[in-house]
Every structure is written in C-alpha cells, then in structure tokens.
Amino acid sequence: MNKNINFKNVGCFKETEEGTLLYRYPEAAIAGLGYKDSVKGKEKAMVPAMVEIRVLSYATELSITLKALDSHMKVFCYIDDFQNGEAIVNEGESKTLEFKVHERLQKLYPEVYGKKPYLWRIILGNGSRVVFKNLEAGELLPFTPALPWVSYGSSISQGAGALDIVNCYIFLTQQALKTDILNKGLSGSCLLEKSAVDYLASIPCKGYILEIGANVRGIMDGPTFEQAFDYLMDTLSKKNCPILLISILDMFEKLYENFSEVPYHEKNVEFIEIIKKKIIKMNNKNIHLVSSADWMLQIEGISADMLHPSNLGHALLANGLTTKIKSL
Numbered sequence: 001m002n003k004n005i006n007f008k009n010v011g012c013f014k015e016t017e018e019g020t021l022l023y024r025y026p027e028a029a030i031a032g033l034g035y036k037d038s039v040k041g042k043e044k045a046m047v048p049a050m051v052e053i054r055v056l057s058y059a060t061e062l063s064i065t066l067k068a069l070d071s072h073m074k075v076f077c078y079i080d081d082f083q084n085g086e087a088i089v090n091e092g093e094s095k096t097l098e099f100k101v102h103e104r105l106q107k108l109y110p111e112v113y114g115k116k117p118y119l120w121r122i123i124l125g126n127g128s129r130v131v132f133k134n135l136e137a138g139e140l141l142p143f144t145p146a147l148p149w150v151s152y153g154s155s156i157s158q159g160a161g162a163l164d165i166v167n168c169y170i171f172l173t174q175q176a177l178k179t180d181i182l183n184k185g186l187s188g189s190c191l192l193e194k195s196a197v198d199y200l201a202s203i204p205c206k207g208y209i210l211e212i213g214a215n216v217r218g219i220m221d222g223p224t225f226e227q228a229f230d231y232l233m234d235t236l237s238k239k240n241c242p243i244l245l246i247s248i249l250d251m252f253e254k255l256y257e258n259f260s261e262v263p264y265h266e267k268n269v270e271f272i273e274i275i276k277k278k279i280i281k282m283n284n285k286n287i288h289l290v291s292s293a294d295w296m297l298q299i300e301g302i303s304a305d306m307l308h309p310s311n312l313g314h315a316l317l318a319n320g321l322t323t324k325i326k327s328l
Contacts, residue, residue, distance in 0.1 A: 004140035007132075008052040008148075009182045011045070011199070018067060018094070019133035022048045022124070024184060025199060032195025033186070038219050041189030041196070048124040049158050050165055050183035054145075058117045059138030060101040066124075067094040067131040076166055078121040079105060080113065081175060083166075094133065097122075117141055125165040126158065126187075148180035150203050152196070153211030156248065156317075157185030161308030169309070170209070172318035177325060181209065190215055192228035201235050207242035209321065211292075212275065213249040217267040226274045233278055233287070242328055243287045244321070247275055251292035255299050263307075288324065295320025 007013075007022065011029065014021040023030070025045035033041035053064065066075065068089040077085040077099040084105075087097045101109075101118060109118070120137055124130055151157055151170050159168035174181040184200065190212070200208070210232070216225050236243055249268040256262040279289045296302075301313030309317060 002135075002140055004055060004142055005135060006052075006054040006143050006145055008054060008145060008180060009048070009050055009184075016131060019065075019131040021046070021129060021131055022051055023129075024048060024051065025196070029195045029199040033189065033191070033193050035191045035193065035219060038189065038191065038215075041186040041191060041193070044158065044186045044189060046129050047126060047158075048130050049126045049185065050168075050171060050181075051124045051130075053122040053124075053132065053135065054143065055120050055135065055137050056117050056141040056143040057120060057137040057139060058141075060106060060118075061098065062100075062120050062122075062135070062137040063096055063098045064122055064135045065094065065096040065133035067133065068092070068128040069131065070128040073128045073130055074125040074164060076123040076125070076164070078123060079109075080119045080121075081178070089130075091128065094131075096134075119143070123166065126160075146180055147204060147206045148182050149174075149207050149209055150182045150184060150200055150205045151209040151211070152190065152200055153185045153209075153246070153248070154190040154214040155185065155187030156214060156308060157190070157209075157211045158183065158187045159185070159314075160187055161303045161305075161310055162314045163311050167311050167314055169314040169317035169321065172315060173209075173321045173325070176318065176322040179206075185211070188215060191219070192216065192225075192232050194231065197232050197235050201239065205239075205241065207244070208236055208239075209244045209246070210236075211246045211248050213247070213268075213271050217249065217264045217271055222270050222274060225271055226278075229274060229278060233282060237282065237284055237287065241286060244324060245275070245279065245287060245289045246292055246317075246321070247272060247289060248292045250294075251296045254293035255296065255302060288328070290320070290324055292317065292320075 162168040
C-alpha cells in the first residue's frame with residue numbers, strides 16, 4: 001500500500017483476499033467490547049464512520065475502489081474543505097468511484113490555497129464494513145496530518161439521526177474548527193469498557209470529546225456505572241490535555257420536562273449526579289463538563305424516534321461544542 005495514503009480514524013487494518021478492511025478500533029480492543037448481553041459495540045467498531053482516506057496530489061482526478069460488505073455505503077469526496085461529490089456503494093458491490101475537481105475550483109483554488117496541491121478527502125459513512133482495494137490520483141505527495149481530537153460516545157456521536165455522516169455534530173464541529181476529530185462513537189454501545197478506554201488513552205491527541213450516559217443507563221446500575229466512569233476519567237485525565245465531557249442526559253431531561261413520560265428519568269437523574277460528583281471531586285482544570293441542555297433548546301432538534309438528534313439537533317450540538325472549544 002502506498003505510504004502516502006493517509007487513513008484517518010482507522011484503528012487497524014485487516015487484510016483479506018479482496019483488499020483491506022478498515023476498522024475504527026484495533027481487534028484487541030474490539031474483543032473486549034460489551035457488557036453482559038450487550039455486545040453491539042463489537043459490530044459498530046468495525047464500521048468506518050468518519051474514516052477518511054486522504055492523499056495530497058496535484059492531480060485533478062481521483063479514482064478509488066471500495067467494497068461494502070453489509071449494506072450500502074455512502075461515500076463523500078471533499079477537496080480540502082470544499083464538498084466535491086458523493087456516491088453510493090451497494091451491499092456486496094465492489095465499485096470504482098471517480099471524482100474530478102470542478103473546473104471553477106481549479107481556477108479559484110490558487111487564490112484560496114496558493115500553489116498547494118489538492119488535499120483529496122474520501123469520507124466513509126455509517127452502515128457497513130468496507131474493503132479498501134485501490135486508489136489512484138497521479139503522484140501522491142507526502143502528507144503529515146495534524147494532531148487530532150478524539151471523540152467517544154453513543155450512536156449520537158457516531159452520527160445516528162443525521163441524514164449523512166457529514167451532517168453529524170462531530171463532523172460539523174471538525175469542519176467549523178478546521179481541525180481533525182477521530183470519531184470513535186459506538187451506536188448502541190459506549191459502555192466504558194476497559195479495552196475501549198485503554199485504546200482511547202493510547203491515541204496521540206490534543207484532547208477528548210466525551211458524550212456519556214445514553215446507553216449505559218439502560219443496562220447498568222448506578223454503582224457499576226460509577227466504577228466504569230471513574231476508570232474512564234482517571235485514565236484519560238493522565239494525558240494532561242483538555243477533556244470536554246458532554247452530559248447528554250441533561251438534554252433528555254430538559255426536552256421532555258413537559259411530557260407525561262420522561263424515559264429513564266430516575267436513571268438520568270442518578271447518572272447525571274454521578275458524573276457531576278466525579279468531576280467536582282477531580283477538580284481538574286483540564287476537564288470541562290458541559291450540559292447538552294444548554295445547546296439543545298428545541299424539541300424539533302430530536303428526530304421522530306424521540307431519541308436521536310435530527311439534522312437540526314446535530315447542528316445545534318455542533319454550534320455549542322464549537323463555541324466551547326474556541327473558548328478554551
């Protein structure tokens with residue numbers, strides 16, 4: 001494989017006869033995911049949500065061959081921060097996608113970036129494991145990515161509710177800050193497993209974005225959650241970098257306060273208090289606890305499943321998160 005191809009957000013490469021599988025977590029970490037009967041994280045860690053295949057080249061055309069294994073996969077092409085096209089690879093299909101730089105961008109690009117080569121970004125979505133087979137874009141130049149942030153959370157962070165991965169709050173925040181964020185969200189999971197925490201701690205990064213509580217409340221009691229949360233915060237705080245902790249359960253308590261039923265109300269209150277007490281006890285200037293209720297102010301920010309943020313909701317969360325990070 002060409003060393004000048006940068007695979008952002010890939011935790012491990014698994015070679016197969018057809019090509020290379022791109023997983024967001026290493027296999028050793030995946031093996032340790034799950035709590036009792038809840039093992040959905042093992043599957044979701046293999047899905048390349050917000051994985052980017054990036055190359056630096058003066059070429060105005062790029063082709064990439066991918067195969068979607070489990071369901072259809074939406075693929076997006078960006079040139080630096082310019083949206084440049086999208087395509088779908090259907091389940092079981094091996095497909096070569098071709099993208100070109102628009103002629104108007106070719107003319108104006110030097111006025112934006114000078115004589116810099118194009119940064120081609122092929123961004124993979126949710127839904128399917130993907131096999132990478134080949135990429136061609138002329139001469140590929142050396143590319144050194146900047147130190148990223150790392151995000152960890154539930155399906156909300158992985159991008160559920162957004163119409164596409166490029167509409168999720170993590171991607172929108174990344175775009176607004178012109179930084180890199182590795183999306184390690186796990187739909188139906190984010191159970192604070194030791195193997196996940198240890199992997200997150202091993203990643204060189206400038207800081208962490210943690211969205212905690214949405215799934216653990218349904219399967220863990222308070223003491224079990226408290227123990228797992230202690231390990232998460234104690235481990236990551238040793239990195240001595242900013243940690244933004246989003247108290248996502250606040251959002252549900254606020255949005256549903258005028259409804260006759262608030263799902264998991266007692267657990268929400270208990271887990272919110274556990275999180276607050278831990279942060280107060282740590283008294284660490286690098287840890288910033290923020291309430292999602294301060295950002296999600298409209299009930300329409302929730303999609304029709306009354307659980308995941310809609311496109312609007314993801315935009316609201318991104319705006320709040322971007323503002324908070326800029327203030328640090």
